[in-house]
Amino acid sequence: MTIATHDIRLASNADPASRTKRDAILDAAAAIFSQQGFAGASIDAIAVKAGVSRQTVYNQVGDKEKLFKAMVAELTQRSSAGFFRVLDTFPISPTNLQSELVDFACRLLRTYSCDPNSRWLIKLIENEASRYPELFEVWKEYGPGRKYPAIAARLAQLALAGLIELDDPILASRQFMALLTAEIRTDVLMGKQPSDAEIDRIATNAVTTFLKAFAARGHGAPGLG
Amino acid sequence: MTIATHDIRLASNADPASRTKRDAILDAAAAIFSQQGFAGASIDAIAVKAGVSRQTVYNQVGDKEKLFKAMVAELTQRSSAGFFRVLDTFPISPTNLQSELVDFACRLLRTYSCDPNSRWLIKLIENEASRYPELFEVWKEYGPGRKYPAIAARLAQLALAGLIELDDPILASRQFMALLTAEIRTDVLMGKQPSDAEIDRIATNAVTTFLKAFAARGHGAPGLG
DNA sequence: GACGAATTAGACAATATTGTCCAAAATTTT
DNA sequence: AAAATTTTGGACAATATTGTCTAATTCGTC
Known part of the structure; x- marks a missing residue:
């Protein structure tokens, strides 16, 4: 366990x-x-x-400082675990790329933006990073340092299968996440939880634009608007 | 003056x-x-x-509360003024869309991410919004409430001129900004100022992906890739 | 140089917080 | 049930901050 x-x-x-x-x-x-x-x-x-x-x-x-650090460590662990649990469901060999990628994006959005652990962690890092540079370094190593390469690896597999076309997987992974979190950032800052329908809409928009940008031009991408 | x-x-x-x-x-x-x-x-x-x-x-x-509110008001004004000053340089009828849009993106990035006023404002809003909901509302009205429509209007002009292809200008404007701020978010959170070369690289990446996604398919987009 | 307004340095009470200590109570282990 | 450990609630000094007040000083203006 x-x-x-x-x-x-x-x-x-x-x-x-x-x-x-x-x-x-x-x-x-x-x-x-x-x-x-x-x-x-x-x-x-x-x-x-x-x-x-x-x-x-x-x-x-x-004391207060130890409490703060212990708490950030705990959140980092939980957030990271949740992320990788979702990442394991990435559609590596999809039958319908668009819809399966949207489903994946929905799951990611739910754990990335709706889970209090992740939201709190991001906020805490943003605020107190300058106070605890070493904490920031650890977070960067376990957060962006692992998440983007992990997504990039999945995207690279899609590219290898000829489903999309990429030069720079790491860049693509960052842009994928950026498109995904673009619309909710403002709302999520407050306690606002997007509804399931809203999450679906956001994921669809992000994936649609992403696939338009990285569509495999060789054999014409299927049904993209 | x-x-x-x-x-x-x-x-x-x-x-x-x-x-x-x-x-x-x-x-x-x-x-x-x-x-x-x-x-x-x-x-x-x-x-x-x-x-x-x-x-x-x-x-x-x-007192402290009045000071806080006055300061946020001032930052909102400065940040907004800076943004719209840059927006006036948007390439509405470009001879070279890609390069002129990259130049614009660089300018935007510089005022949006490198100007302390904007950075401070975002951080303050993110942190204290729950403490001062009315302040958050005002910011939302003058920030996202005006910036995205303003960019959307420019993008719509490009679409009308047949240079790009869009269904939803507001969505496109959000995605444009998301792509633009994707790579620096983490670094800028700390005091880190990206170099000119870095800003240029980031803007190029963002604009390239944006134009790939929204390229006018009718008459084949020029040199993208 | 003289006048009025703004500014300064510091004192001050009120309040809040941190981190420690301790004896009584509750909980767990034996 | 007895013993050991943890938890509790409160007291406590030390410290920091807020917002006000006052007397002395500086500044801008005539």
Whole structure:
């Protein structure tokens, strides 16, 4: 039942007994820190949200800085795990490229933009990166440093199969993600959750444009508008 | 010398005498607030950075909340003005679409991503939007609410001239901007300023993919690839 | 140079937070 | 049930910040 499929050298603890309590604290910390910022988040508020006493926070995790780092490590792990779980469903040999890629994009959008872990993580990194450069480096290694190459590899397979045409898979992967997250960025910044229909529409738009740009010109791409 | 070309009903003050001092305060506030967050920014730090005494901050702008709102209003105005100044250089009737659009994209990238005003504003909105929903609404009206339609109108002109092919100009404008900001988002989050060469490369990549996706299929797009 | 307005440095109370300590209570283990 | 460990709630000093007040100083203007 090890969750860490792509295991990360970040969080590593024993104590299966206090796991739940520690997790509750880290969950609460993620919510409060990402909402209030590092300075604005008070240990008291986190303790209350976690349903523990303040002293327990100090016992389990340590001071504010340790708490912050432990929480970011936890979020990084969860977010990364979720991403790669979805990536495993990439349509490598699709019968209908357009529709299967749209389905994949929907799944990605759901875990990338609707999962609180990922949203919080992004916000926290954006805000406190300058305060903790080493945290930023670790995130960059496990976030963009792995996600884009992983997508690029899948796209390269499609290109090899002659389904699309690419020069630079890494660039294509970045553009794929950019198109995908283009429309929701603004809304998702607030708590707004896009509906299923909206996610579908966004994914369709992104994939359509992506396939138009990278269509295999050799044998004429099927039904693209 | 009225800067407000697309004048905004936000900041409006008289006092040309204390203008410079007030501006220094708002500048400092923008830097500190965006770096430290609302809670983490201290009035003292802002006063020091502005080169004024704390009391002057209170005299000129008011308490912390008023200072924050005034600063966001100012940034919104500056950012918007800068954007529309660049937009006026959009190549509506280009002789070489690709290269002129790349040049335009470079200019946009420079003001959109390298100008501290815009960067700070985005960060502040992202962070404190939930704290000040009314501020978020105003920004949305003057930011995305005007920028995307404005770009969409230019793209529609290109489409009308038969240079590109679009169904949904608004969607295309969002995707254009998404492709443009795809590669720098991560780096720009930190203080990192992309070099001129890098900006050029990014703009070229974005425009190339955009034109591949939206090429006029009727008379074969010129030299794309 | 003199006048009025703005600015400064610092004091000040009120408030909030951090991190520690401790004894009572609850929980888990033996 | 007894013992060991964890958790709790509150007290506590140390520190930082906010916003106000005041007296001295500087600045712009006549």
